Amino acid sequence: MLIAQLSDTHVSTPEGPEDVVLHTSEHLARAVAHLNRLQARPDLVVITGDLVDRGEVGEYERLRELLAPLRMPVYLLPGNHDHRDNLRRVFADHSYLPRAGFLQYTVDDGPVRLVALDTHIPGEPGGRLCGERLAWLDARLAEQPQRPTLVAMHHPPFASGLALMDAFGLDGSDGLAAVLRRHAQVERVVCGHLHRPIVRRFAGTVACTCPSTRHQLALDLPPAHRLALAMEPPACMLHLWLGDAGGLVTHVSLIHDKYPPLVVHDGQGWVRNPQVPANFHPA
Numbered sequence: 001m002l003i004a005q006l007s008d009t010h011v012s013t014p015e016g017p018e019d020v021v022l023h024t025s026e027h028l029a030r031a032v033a034h035l036n037r038l039q040a041r042p043d044l045v046v047i048t049g050d051l052v053d054r055g056e057v058g059e060y061e062r063l064r065e066l067l068a069p070l071r072m073p074v075y076l077l078p079g080n081h082d083h084r085d086n087l088r089r090v091f092a093d094h095s096y097l098p099r100a101g102f103l104q105y106t107v108d109d110g111p112v113r114l115v116a117l118d119t120h121i122p123g124e125p126g127g128r129l130c131g132e133r134l135a136w137l138d139a140r141l142a143e144q145p146q147r148p149t150l151v152a153m154h155h156p157p158f159a160s161g162l163a164l165m166d167a168f169g170l171d172g173s174d175g176l177a178a179v180l181r182r183h184a185q186v187e188r189v190v191c192g193h194l195h196r197p198i199v200r201r202f203a204g205t206v207a208c209t210c211p212s213t214r215h216q217l218a219l220d221l222p223p224a225h226r227l228a229l230a231m232e233p234p235a236c237m238l239h240l241w242l243g244d245a246g247g248l249v250t251h252v253s254l255i256h257d258k259y260p261p262l263v264v265h266d267g268q269g270w271v272r273n274p275q276v277p278a279n280f281h282p283a
């Protein structure tokens with residue numbers, strides 16, 4: 001089973017700054033094309049929040065158009081830039097989305113179970129897992145204790161060292177850790193929010209964040225104390241289940257067409273890829 005993760009797509013309407021300056025919609029279209037042409041076809045796609053930039057209906061309508069070409073099921077969850085009811089309204093046919101309350105759900109179609117959490121707090125950049133949301137998670141995880149599970153949510157439950165972003169972190173991470181320690185089947189906690197690939201051990205499992213499909217946050221580690229957008233390559237994550245023996249392996253997949261395989265092993269030796277022009281020089 002292969003689970004693709006996109007994050008922080010920040011789709012805007014055509015006049016919005018995200019579209020004019022950052023071209024987020026164009027880059028989501030590239031991400032969709034990237035997933036569609038992977039030789040290993042993902043079984044599903046989960047987008048871990050900040051789906052749109054201002055939570056407006058028009059932005060969700062555009063998001064819907066951009067996701068339409070995906071050849072596999074897509075599952076949405078909210079980030080701090082989202083708006084629960086507008087998301088629900090535009091994606092009313094996404095039957096996994098609850099019609100009221102928090103946007104939390106499970107997907108049980110493959111060997112790896114997906115459990116999506118809602119960390120959204122209206123109008124605030126940080127996130128929260130309150131008692132109600134954590135109790136829901138605890139109950140869902142208790143349902144299938146033997147099944148490998150991937151928990152997806154927007155705000156990561158750990159500090160990253162990106163100081164200004166850590167100020168917009170997750171309230172309730174201790175409670176989440178307590179729940180996860182009771183359920184050893186959680187293979188991964190996958191998040192967004194930080195617009196970078198970051199990995200940390202967390203409560204007996206592995207937590208990671210996914211790059212954005214467009215703009216990344218500059219890697220300003222302590223003692224730096226600033227927040228900057230960097231036009232580093234867009235990327236997504238591919239979570240590959242290799243069975244009970246192989247476990248869940250997470251890859252970062254750059255979204256680009258600039259770096260084709262230059263040299264290929266044909267079984268006997270390394271040969272130059274004939275599909276790449278002789279004058280090709282990687283940047």
Ligand SMILES: [Fe+2]
Pocket residue numbers: 008010050079193194195
């Ligand atoms: Fe974001």
